[in-house]
Amino acid sequence: MNINDPAQLARIKAEIVDSFDEELEMQMEEDRLDDLFEEATDPTAEPLLDRKVYFQELFRLQHELVRLQDWVQHKKLKVVVLFEGRDSAGKGGAIKRVTQRLNPRVCRVVALPAPSERERHQWYFQRYVQHLPTAGEIVLFDRSWYNRAGVERVMGFCTPDELEEFFQSVPQFENMLVRSGIILIKYWFSITDDEQAFRFNMRIRDPLKQWKLSPMDLESRIHWEAYTKAKEDMLERTHRPETPWWVVDAVDKRKARLNCISHLLQQIPYEDVPKPSVQLPDRARNADYYRKPVPADMYVPDVYGTPDAGAPRHVRKSGA
Structure with a gap:
């Protein structure tokens, strides 16, 4: 790859920008939701973390997560991270930012549905054990066995015993x-x-986010105080020196993500892993090779092929 070639350099830059687009798109989507409730913002509230600072730090921390991933593989470590909190607390957004640049074969997310009839009669921890990591893996639990101390307790899905x-x-x-x-x-x-009510209202009013609002989420609003008592009891009884809880202030989503990732990186000492240099081999070329043309009717229609054409005719604008 010749970086002195202007065409190659332009292509490299385009590839780098493209890799950032997913994160930018997610952040822009959240800002769009914020606009839906602009009238509800408190002018006296602490300002959100500046976007430029947020992205600079996020990309730096994600680079460190890649280094950590390499170290976990190199040392054959087994890592489990539990993400717990109220509905709409921002667990999913933090998990996305942790996994965004990582290899899904090394770092995977476990988000289990409600237990089946068979699972309800198993040893309680059994359904979680099968998802634990082997050597060289990181597993992130989007809710975990602590469901019993939270939603199951509050909603009456388990007995006091x-x-x-x-x-x-x-x-x-x-x-x-x-x-x-x-x-x-x-x-x-x-x-x-107040923050949970605000986020739930955003979901109610945005058609792209309504799927996130389940009947159980709505029910949780009614039982806010019961969830608070359950959380306090859970933290008191399961916060131990060997396996402590770490509380993330998640009212500001951006700060919460950066603080959580930064803290996670500090929990596992890691170093650079020596890697052999990689050279792209030349492609084998055979004189009798012939690449057959693909029939035109097999191609996906190129409705976005003309840069200045705008949106294709079949794409309707909102309200059209």
């Missing part, structure tokens, strides 16, 4: 994980009552 058994068992279970060599990190994303 089952809840107490959970509190008695979870320290032993997590000790077993740590003794087996797993690095266990637990985050609780904390938001205020």
Whole structure:
């Protein structure tokens, strides 16, 4: 690859910009949702983190996450990170930013649905054990076995005896994980009552986000105080020196993501991994090779082929 060639250099720059587009698109989408509720913003509130600073820090931290990923593979580490918090607390957004530049074969996300009839009669931790990492893997749990101490407790999906058994068992279970060599990190994303109401209202009014608002989410608003008591009890009974909880102030989403990623990087000492230089081999060329043409009717229609044509005719604008 010749970076002195203007055409090649332009192509390299375009590729780099393209890699940033996904993050920019997600952030622009959140700003669009903020605009829907612009009238509800508090002029006296602390300003959000500046976008330029946010992106600079996010890309720097994501570069460090790639280094951490390489170290985890190199040292055959096993890492489990739990993301817990109220509905709309920002767990999913933080997880996206952690995984965005990482290899999905190394770092994967586990977000389990409600247990099946069979799973309800298993040992409670059994459905989670099968998703634990092997050597060289990072597993992020978008909600975890702490469902029992939160939603199951508040919504009456478990009995008081089952809840107490959970509190008695979870320290032993997590000790077993740590003794087996797993690095266990637990985050609780904390938001205020007003902030959750604000985010739920944004979801209600935005058709692209309404799918995120489940009946269980709506029910959680009714039981805000019960969830608060359950959280306080959970943190008090399961915060231990061997497996501590870390609370992320998540009212400002950008700060929460940066603070969480920065803290995560500090939990696992890592170094650069030596890598052999990679050379792209020349393609083998055979005199009798012939690339057959693809039939025209097999191509996806090139409706966006003309740069100045604007949106294709079949794409309707909102309200059209």
